Each structure stands twice: as structure tokens, then as C-alpha cells.
Amino acid sequence: MKYDAIVIGAGMSGLAAALRLSQHDQRVVVLEKHELWGGLNSFYTLGGRPFDVGLHALTNYAPPGKKGAPLTRLLRWLRIKHEELRLGEHALSEILFPGARLEFTNDFARLESEVERLFPSERAGFAALAEWVRAFEVREDAPPAPSARALLAEHLREPLLCEMILLPVLMYGSAREDDVDVQTFAILFRALFLDGLSRPEGGIRSLLNLLVKRLKQNGAELRTRAGVKRVLVRAGRAHGVELESGEVLEAPVVFSSAGWVETMALAGEHVPRAEVGRLSFVESIWVLDCAPAELGHRAATGFYSTVPHARYRRPDGLVDAHSGVISSPNNFRAEKPLKEGILRISVLANHARWKALDGAQYAEAKQRASEEAAAAVRTYLPEWRGHAVFQDIYTPATIERFTSHAGGAVYGSPKKHLDGGTGIAGLYLIGSDQGYLGIVGAMISGVAMANRHVLMKLAGRAEAPVS
Amino acid sequence: MTEEDVTLAVKDIIQTVAPDEDVASLDPSKRLREQIDLDSMDFLDIVMELRKLYGVQVPEEDYKELATLAGCVRYLHPKLAGKTLHCATSV
Numbered sequence: 001m002k003y004d005a006i007v008i009g010a011g012m013s014g015l016a017a018a019l020r021l022s023q024h025d026q027r028v029v030v031l032e033k034h035e036l037w038g039g040l041n042s043f044y045t046l047g048g049r050p051f052d053v054g055l056h057a058l059t060n061y062a063p064p065g066k067k068g069a070p071l072t073r074l075l076r077w078l079r080i081k082h083e084e085l086r087l088g089e090h091a092l093s094e095i096l097f098p099g100a101r102l103e104f105t106n107d108f109a110r111l112e113s114e115v116e117r118l119f120p121s122e123r124a125g126f127a128a129l130a131e132w133v134r135a136f137e138v139r140e141d142a143p144p145a146p147s148a149r150a151l152l153a154e155h156l157r158e159p160l161l162c163e164m165i166l167l168p169v170l171m172y173g174s175a176r177e178d179d180v181d182v183q184t185f186a187i188l189f190r191a192l193f194l195d196g197l198s199r200p201e202g203g204i205r206s207l208l209n210l211l212v213k214r215l216k217q218n219g220a221e222l223r224t225r226a227g228v229k230r231v232l233v234r235a236g237r238a239h240g241v242e243l244e245s246g247e248v249l250e251a252p253v254v255f256s257s258a259g260w261v262e263t264m265a266l267a268g269e270h271v272p273r274a275e276v277g278r279l280s281f282v283e284s285i286w287v288l289d290c291a292p293a294e295l296g297h298r299a300a301t302g303f304y305s306t307v308p309h310a311r312y313r314r315p316d317g318l319v320d321a322h323s324g325v326i327s328s329p330n331n332f333r334a335e336k337p338l339k340e341g342i343l344r345i346s347v348l349a350n351h352a353r354w355k356a357l358d359g360a361q362y363a364e365a366k367q368r369a370s371e372e373a374a375a376a377v378r379t380y381l382p383e384w385r386g387h388a389v390f391q392d393i394y395t396p397a398t399i400e401r402f403t404s405h406a407g408g409a410v411y412g413s414p415k416k417h418l419d420g421g422t423g424i425a426g427l428y429l430i431g432s433d434q435g436y437l438g439i440v441g442a443m444i445s446g447v448a449m450a451n452r453h454v455l456m457k458l459a460g461r462a463e464a465p466v467s
Numbered sequence: 468m469t470e471e472d473v474t475l476a477v478k479d480i481i482q483t484v485a486p487d488e489d490v491a492s493l494d495p496s497k498r499l500r501e502q503i504d505l506d507s508m509d510f511l512d513i514v515m516e517l518r519k520l521y522g523v524q525v526p527e528e529d530y531k532e533l534a535t536l537a538g539c540v541r542y543l544h545p546k547l548a549g550k551t552l553h554c555a556t557s558v
Contacts, residue, residue: 024515065487067504072487076509081486451508459511 002250003027005454006241007446008228008266009257011039011403012439013431015211015222017255017446019078022218024455029249030220031241033227033404037212039257039431040403040410041439043205046392049287049340052204053394053402054410056327056344057301059172059191060440061089061106061198069195071440077447084210086201088333090300093197095164096380097305102164106196119161129155129165133194136186138435140418144183151182163310168192168303170312171325171346173437175277175411177313184416184437191438197301199332207439227404231256231267231427238267238427253454255420255446257431259405260413267424277409278314280396282349284370287390288341292328295382297343302326304380314350319369321347321376343384345373351396351408366393411437420449428453468547470540475552477539480516482556484509490556495536517543521550 005021007014010032018028036042041054062069064082075082092110095102100118104111108130116123132155145151148169152162166180169188174180180188200207215222227244231254240250256263264271292298305311305323312323324347330338349369357365370393374385396408405412412432420428428449436445468476474495481503482490488503499505505513510530517523523546525533532542 025519072504073506075487076485079483079486455511455515459515 001029003029004251005253005255005450006031006249006251007255007257007430008231008241008263009033009039009404009431010037010222010224011257011431012041012442013434013446014039014255014257015208015215015446016074016078016443017430017450018220018222019211019215019218020447020450021454022215022220023079024458026454028220029251030215030222031226031228031243031249032222032224034402035224036402037222037224038204038208038402040399040405041204041208041442042402043203043208047390049390050203050205051285051392052329053398055199055204055439056325056329056346057090057197057199057332058085058087058207058440059188059195059197059438061087061196070191070444071195074440074444074447077451078211078214078443080210080214085207086335087198088201088335090197090199090332092299092331093301093303094299095168095303097160097164097310098308100160100164103299104193106198108194111193115161119158122156122158122161125155125157126161130189130194133186133189136183138183138187138418144181146179146181148180148182148185151185160308163305163308165189167305167310167312167323170310171303171323173411173441174312175279175409175414175416175432177278178311183435187437187441191441197332199300199329199334201334201336203329228258228266231263231424233267233424233427237425241266252426254427255430255449255453256422256427257429257446259409259431260415260417260429260433262404262406263422263427263429263433267422267427269424275413275415276406277411277413278407279312280314280349280351280399280408280410281346282319282354282366282369282373282393282395283344283346284373285392285394286343286384286388288343288384288387289389290387291330291337291341292343292384293331294341295384295387297328297382297384298331299326300328300331302377302380304377306376306379312348315348317350318353318365319347319349319372321369321372324348324373324376326377326381340389341387343381345370345377347373347376349396351400354395354397354408362395362397366395369393369395420453468544468550468552470544472552473540473544473547474536475554476521476547477536477543479554479556480513480520483516484512486556493536495540498534499536500534520553521547523547
């Protein structure tokens with residue numbers, strides 16, 4: 001079969017890239033290895049209940065029509081109306097450290113006043129940091145400064161405040177241990193704090209359904225259980241893919257959300273294993289017989305650490321519950337409240353350790369990991385376990401299955417490729433290894449690369465504007 | 468197409484490209500970019516839709532003619548003569 005473009009991976013970036021291309025009558029096929037679409041942000045049903053995999057919150061919230069906001073640009077490019085997303089904002093979220101709690105909402109002034117309340121001497125420094133982020137522009141020609149910790153230390157004097165601001169950023173998108181480059185920091189600080197958090201009503205399914213419905217209306221194909229065995233390259237140029245089934249699909253352009261290391265391996269190029277991301281999570285999900293707010297827990301998202309220096313690195317053991325994320329989808333505004341209460345706790349995990357377990361050990365380890373997570377957040381949450389009616393737990397092995405990212409690396413490789421280039425003509429990266437993060441970011445990545453590497457050329461323009 | 472049809476055709480394309488915007492109340496003589504925050508990629512989408520729907524090619528040096536709704540109509544009217552109006556939206 002011949003196409004104008006092949007997209008590897010039906011995650012947010014792949015679906016968005018394909019939708020964008022199909023709007024311009026490009027013949028597109030999206031190839032997904034897994035039986036479901038969504039990638040890191042997917043869904044499943046267990047015990048008759050719908051669950052989301054990745055989605056805690058849709059960051060980069062913007063109200064309808066807000067000029068210049070990433071969400072506004074994305075919706076424009078995908079020709080989706082804001083109201084179709086049915087986004088509900090969080091009432092509040094929190095950052096929890098021993099003896100210190102910061103609250104934030106989608107009104108940035110709230111976080112500023114919280115910082116001032118807890119760290120009176122840091123008011124000006126924090127405002128200057130926010131100003132720096134607002135003025136920051138992504139540049140492809142200059143490698144980003146390596147350390148957000150150094151950037152924070154330039155603006156703030158209180159080490160605890162630095163930790164409290166850094167933790168959410170790391171948890172929601174750093175592919176590096178214990179730090180992040182300043183560009184990713186700026187993108188995520190904006191996404192989390194300046195823009196804010198929301199949740200599509202109905203969870204990730206409603207957003208995915210919308211994307212897939214539009215794709216099909218535009219005549220694009222979505223094929224699941226269609227793993228790619230190789231990217232076909234001739235004379236330094238990609239010209240198609242071979243599926244695991246042996247079927248060959250041809251196209252002059254291939255977009256891959258498989259990840260940097262994984263994509264290069266598909267194209268027969270060797271990339272050092274050191275560039276595989278090391279960070280993965282175990283998430284424990286409790287279904288409750290009441291809404292968390294009825295127990296006194298009103299935060300939609302809680303970034304917690306039980307130690308003053310937050311831990312964001314691959315643990316030696318199966319999990320490390322010292323730092324993590326608490327998510328309560330009930331605490332986003334919604335027209336129709338969720339039927340049951342949900343509480344999710346994500347903690348860092350070691351992929352290799354999980355992969356080494358056999359069936360019985362695996363089940364037992366999941367239970368133990370969730371006990372550890374529950375014990376760690378005890379001081380930060382009201383008693384909820386007596387209200388649990390159902391539980392599920394997913395691990396780095398699950399994440400690997402949904403994302404096909406080596407090592408179950410949630411945020412991909414620490415090495416980013418902002419222009420999408422792979423060194424092979426016609427083969428471009430999209431998704432987390434291209435460099436944008438979060439659900440909105442991943443979709444922008446797909447659209448921006450489609451614009452740049454296909455649509456600008458169609459329109460006969462040599463120079464593509466970056467996102 | 469009459470001038471009114473051309474106006475409708477252009478508004479329809481803008482509504483397709485920018486579904487959240489209130490296209491009906493655009494001021495024909497004011498710059499589009501100022502009224503609905505179009506960036507260069509959106510502009511390209513408009514040009515590509517014109518090609519897709521009506522087979523009209525707009526060379527890059529003529530983009531400046533499309534700065535306002537009135538400018539679009541003036542520039543496109545002769546090019547759309549003899550074509551049939553297709554509307555995808557309800558503008």
C-alpha cells in the first residue's frame with residue numbers, strides 16, 4: 001500500500017499529526033502496536049469500570065479563545081472547538097512537603113500569594129522566576145542550559161521552595177533524574193502553573209474518541225495490533241515501513257512517536273543504551289464508595305514528598321514512595337460527577353526489577369508497592385482505605401506495553417530532538433522525544449512536525465514557522 | 468460567483484480553519500490578523516483550503532492582498548468567477 005505519510009504510534013502526538021495531515025487530504029495511516037490507542041494516555045476497563053492510564057490532568061489549560069495560549073493554537077490547528085473538549089478545571093491542587101504545603105489553582109496569583117505566605121522573603125524572586133518563564137522562547141539553535149536547579153537557585157534563596165517548585169515539574173515530564181533542562185522546565189512550569197490543570201469530562205476516552213472520529217471522517221486509517229518491524233531506508237531516505245506481519249507499507253514521509261532510541265533501532269541505526277530514559281512509575285488506583293471530597297480531600301492533584309529533598313530517580317528496589325503524585329479525578333469540575341470516588345497514587349519504579357518478576361511474584365509485588373505508596377501519603381490524606389471497593393495497580397511493564405517505550409520510560413529519552421530530525425531524510429520524531437510534553441504538548445508536537453515537514457512543503461514554502 | 472458568494476466562501480473557509488471564532492461579525496475593512504489572531508500557519512491553511520475547494524492558487528507574493536476580508540473578496544472575485552460555492556460551515 002502507498003500513502004502520503006505513515007505515522008508510527010497512535011498516542012496523542014501520532015493521532016494529532018495524522019489528523020492535521022488528513023485535513024489537507026493527505027493519505028495517512030496510523031500504525032499502533034497495541035490493541036488500543038492512546039499510548040501513554042490510554043484507557044482500559046476492569047471489573048466493568050473504566051480506567052484512564054496516563055491522564056491525571058490536561059495541563060496547559062486555557063479558557064476559550066485565549067490568545068497565544070498553546071491550547072488555543074492546538075485547537076485551531078486541529079479545527080476542534082474548545083467546547084468539544086468539555087474541560088473541567090481543578091478547584092485546587094497542592095504541593096506537599098514535610099511541614100510545608102503550597103496550594104495552586106488556575107489563577108497564578110494564588111500560587112504567588114501561597115509562596116509569599118510560606119516564604120515571605122521570596123515574593124520578588126518568585127515573581128522574577130515567573131517573568132523569566134513567560135519571556136522564555138523555545139529555540140532550536142541554542143542547546144538549553146542543563147539545570148533547572150541552577151535556574152531556581154538564581155531566583156530563590158530557600159532550598160525548600162526550590163524543591164517544592166521543581167517536584168511537580170519533574171513528576172509531570174522530566175526524562176532526567178533529579179533535574180531537568182531549563183527549556184523543559186519553562187514549558188512545564190507554564191503548563192502546570194501559568195496555564196493550569198483541567199480534565200476532559202469522561203476522561204481520556206472522550207478526547208481520544210474525538211480525535212479518532214475526526215481522523216476517520218477525513219479518510220485516515222488507524223490500524224491497531226500493527227507493530228512496525230522496521231523503517232525502510234534507502235540511500236539515507238525513509239520510504240516506508242515493514243510490519244511485524246511482513247506487510248510493507250510505502251510512504252515518502254514517516255513520523256515516529258516510538259521514541260528516539262526505539263525509532264533509530266527500527267531504522268537499523270545503533271544508539272547508545274545510555275539514551276534510554278530511566279524513569280517509570282507504578283500507579284495504584286483505589287475506587288472508593290464516596291467522593292474523596294466527602295472524606296475531606298479536595299485537591300485534584302497533589303505532588304508530595306515525605307523528605308525535604310524530593311526524590312526523582314530510578315529506585316534500586318521495585319519502587320520508591322518517598323515522592324510521588326496523588327490524583328483525584330473527582331476533584332475536577334464536571335457537569336456530571338463521576339459515579340465513584342477515585343484516588344490514584346504514582347510513585348517511581350525500576351523497570352528492570354519489575355520485568356524480572358514471574359507471575360506470582362509480580363502480583364505480590366504490586367500489592368506490596370501499593371501498600372508502600374499508601375503508607376507514604378498517610379500524613380497527607382484523610383483515611384480512605386476503609387472506603388475502597390476496588391483496586392488496580394499498573395507497573396512499568398504495563399507502561400511499556402501501552403507506549404512501546406524501552407524501559408517503560410514515561411517521558412522518553414533525556415535526549416530531545418526539537419526539529420524532529422533523525423539524520424534520515426523523511427523520518428521524523430514526534431511526541432515526548434521531540435520535546436513537547438503533556439497531552440497538549442504531545443499533540444502540538446505532532447501538529448508542528450506535520451506542519452513543518454509536510455504541509456509547509458505542500459504549500460511551496462521552504463521555511464516553516466516553529467509551532 | 469457574485470461578490471456576496473465570494474464573501475461567504477471566504478468566511479466559510481475562515482470558520483473551518485478557526486472554528487472557535489465569531490466569523491459572522493468580522494469587520495470587512497479591518498485586518499483579519501487583528502480581529503481573530505491568525506498566525507502564519509493559519510493563513511497558510513486558508514490558502515490551502517482555497518486551493519482544495521476552488522482550485523485557486525495564491526502565490527506567496529499575493530498573501531498581502533488577503534489581509535482584510537474586503538481585500539480577500541477584491542482579490543478572489545475574478546479568480547472565483549465561474550466556480551460554484553461550497554460551504555462547510557453555517558456562516
